[in-house]
Amino acid sequence: xxxxxxxxxxxxxxxxxxxxxxxxxxxxxxxxxxxxxxxxxxxxxxxxxxxxxxxxxxxxxxxxxxxxxxxxxxxxxxxxxxxxxxxxxxxxxxxxxxxxxxxxxxxxxxxxxxxxxxxxxxxxxxxxxxxxxxxxxxxxxxxxxxxxxxxxxxxxxxxxxxxxxxxxxxxxxxxxxxxxxxxxxxxxxxxxxxxxxxxxxxxxxxxxxxxxxxxxxxxxxxxxxxxxxxxxxxxxxxxxxxxxxxxxxxxxxxxx
Amino acid sequence: xxxxxxxxxxxxxxxxxxxxxxxxxxxxxxxxxxxxxxxxxxxxxxxxxxxxxxxxxxxxxxxxxxxxxxxxxxxxxxxxxxxxxxxxxxxxxxxxxxxxxxxxxxxxxxxxxxxxxxxxxxxxxxxxxxxxxxxxxxxxxxxxxxxxxxxxxxxxxxxxxxxxxxxxxxxxxxxxxxxxxxxxxxxxxxxxxxxxxxxxxxxxxxxxxxxxxxxxxxxxxxxxxxxxxxxxxxxxxxxxxxxxxxxxxxxxxxxx
DNA sequence: GAATGTTGTCTAGTTGTATAGACAAATATT
DNA sequence: AATATTTGTCTATACAACTAGACAACATTC
Numbered sequence: 417x418x419x420x421x422x423x424x425x426x427x428x429x430x431x432x433x434x435x436x437x438x439x440x441x442x443x444x445x446x447x448x449x450x451x452x453x454x455x456x457x458x459x460x461x462x463x464x465x466x467x468x469x470x471x472x473x474x475x476x477x478x479x480x481x482x483x484x485x486x487x488x489x490x491x492x493x494x495x496x497x498x499x500x501x502x503x504x505x506x507x508x509x510x511x512x513x514x515x516x517x518x519x520x521x522x523x524x525x526x527x528x529x530x531x532x533x534x535x536x537x538x539x540x541x542x543x544x545x546x547x548x549x550x551x552x553x554x555x556x557x558x559x560x561x562x563x564x565x566x567x568x569x570x571x572x573x574x575x576x577x578x579x580x581x582x583x584x585x586x587x588x589x590x591x592x593x594x595x596x597x598x599x600x601x602x603x604x605x606x607x608x609x610x611x612x613x614x615x616x617x618x619x620x621x622x623x624x625x626x627x628x629x630x631x632x633x634x635x636x637x638x639x640x641x642x643x644x645x646x647x648x649x650x651x652x653x654x655x656x657x658x659x660x661x662x663x664x665x666x667x668x669x670x671x672x
Numbered sequence: 673x674x675x676x677x678x679x680x681x682x683x684x685x686x687x688x689x690x691x692x693x694x695x696x697x698x699x700x701x702x703x704x705x706x707x708x709x710x711x712x713x714x715x716x717x718x719x720x721x722x723x724x725x726x727x728x729x730x731x732x733x734x735x736x737x738x739x740x741x742x743x744x745x746x747x748x749x750x751x752x753x754x755x756x757x758x759x760x761x762x763x764x765x766x767x768x769x770x771x772x773x774x775x776x777x778x779x780x781x782x783x784x785x786x787x788x789x790x791x792x793x794x795x796x797x798x799x800x801x802x803x804x805x806x807x808x809x810x811x812x813x814x815x816x817x818x819x820x821x822x823x824x825x826x827x828x829x830x831x832x833x834x835x836x837x838x839x840x841x842x843x844x845x846x847x848x849x850x851x852x853x854x855x856x857x858x859x860x861x862x863x864x865x866x867x868x869x870x871x872x873x874x875x876x877x878x879x880x881x882x883x884x885x886x887x888x889x890x891x892x893x894x895x896x897x898x899x900x901x902x903x904x905x906x907x908x909x910x911x912x913x914x915x916x917x918x919x920x921x922x923x924x925x926x927x928x
Numbered sequence: 929g930a931a932t933g934t935t936g937t938c939t940a941g942t943t944g945t946a947t948a949g950a951c952a953a954a955t956a957t958t
Numbered sequence: 959a960a961t962a963t964t965t966g967t968c969t970a971t972a973c974a975a976c977t978a979g980a981c982a983a984c985a986t987t988c
Contacts, residue, residue, distance in 0.1 A: 441696070616767070619875035620875075
């Protein structure tokens with residue numbers, strides 16, 4: 417079917433150089449450069465990108481290599497191509513504010529029509545060195561580990577894991593089946609005034625496991641957010657680690 | 673020479689699976705997994721990691737492939753190996769707080785002995801679509817573009833670019849030669865009360881250019897920080913984009 | 929309608945990555 | 959002192975990535 421595409425003024429890309437024998441396939445580096453360009457604020461949905469032949473010349477590679485790069489961006493929802501017409505931008509990234517507010521849907525208000533999280537697995541584990549330190553509990557303490565994927569308009573953007581002390585939330589699995597809402601559960605256990613104490617951010621290459629959850633290529637860049645939520649008196653009650661598909665969603669820190 | 677290393681209790685790694693034909697060389701994926709494990713809070717300098725043969729069995733690859741991975745981590749300063757003895761952790765990552773404070777050295781106080789930035793190039797450019805939008809100036813407005821690398825204890829951690837309006841800082845190049853201090857220059861031009869309005873964060877794979885500046889492998893994950901600094905009345909006076917070597921330095925947002 | 933531009937698909941050759949084995953050299957353990 | 963463990967280096971082979979060319983199919987331009 418037809419799209420309202422800008423056929424007259426294809427965008428110009430500012431290409432970072434790519435490097436052979438760097439341990440990253442040429443097609444993947446090219447995909448990354450294109451992804452970065454596509455994530456810039458002034459790129460609009462529907463815009464036409466340079467042709468496969470033009471990109472091949474720009475990157476000094478074979479057209480087949482460019483096609484391989486483009487096909488991964490199509491799979492990830494960034495691009496759309498039509499035989500005989502060209503290749504077009506399919507989407508722009510979301511912007512997620514980092515701060516004390518903890519609700520995913522609230523933080524993305526105005527940017528996506530439908531936002532929800534799917535807590536697909538809750539298991540009981542014991543605190544290891546990592547979780548014990550952040551929750552300030554003893555090694556071996558019983559914890560609930562909740563794994564989830566968060567979606568914006570049907571597209572996965574965050575693969576996350578949260579840990580809760582069993583003693584603070586004894587009926588968490590049943591509560592989750594009932595409400596699927598962390599906020600409601602916090603209120604039920606009188607933690608309604610909980611808040612985010614700190615978020616630590618780094619970057620990594622996406623693992624195969626998270627790639628499957630986020631529907632992106634393994635090895636794509638992801639943001640890693642580790643967060644600590646505390647009760648009114650400042651004691652940790654829940655920690656989390658989230659992997660963010662970096663091209664679908666950026667983070668922002670506003671200082672007002 | 674001899675090191676005070678823990679020979680008795682080599683660490684256990686929690687390996688994420690690696691994937692063949694993912695567009696990322698096996699050795700690079702292994703390097704990434706090791707890098708991630710090495711960045712965890714409870715890993716200490718001097719700790720011994722599993723042997724090459726053990727790692728080869730764990731990752732189900734050839735020992736040569738593991739050696740290739742380890743050699744990149746040695747080049748980057750994360751590991752040290754001694755023939756006949758083993759391979760040891762060389763360093764832990766820094767933690768950089770994101771907030772209104774703008775001084776690099778102040779933000780890392782207590783974590784590194786010597787912290788400094790080297791502004792190695794200042795050029796005059798004109799505002800493009802990107803810089804015009806963030807600085808709220810017209811396209812074509814004259815700007816100074818300053819490129820720098822920031823070091824902690826001699827190791828590069830940030831490759832950055834800042835843009836300033838020429839009309840606000842007419843003698844910036846001479847001022848930088850004199851002081852090499854953004855803070856002093858802000859004070860000279862009566863912007864001493866400037867502050868950070870917003871920082872936007874995403875992740876990307878490191879380009880060849882930044883890899884050279886940061887002394888890391890091209891394709892390694894980097895954090896990308898875009899920041900806007902404003903004057904007392906809220907008008908943008910300087911913007912910046914920084915690439916952070918994600919394994920050498922993490923970001924944190926504290927909400928107190 | 930013809931010519932040109934662009935994406936999609938097929939087959940095939942060259943180069944780089946991963947594997948494999950062997951053995952030297954240094955250190956740790958017995 | 960002998961043995962075991964571990965890193966470091968050499969040569970060689972199989973498989974994956976990149977390149978190359980050709981041509982079909984669809985759309986745009988003239």
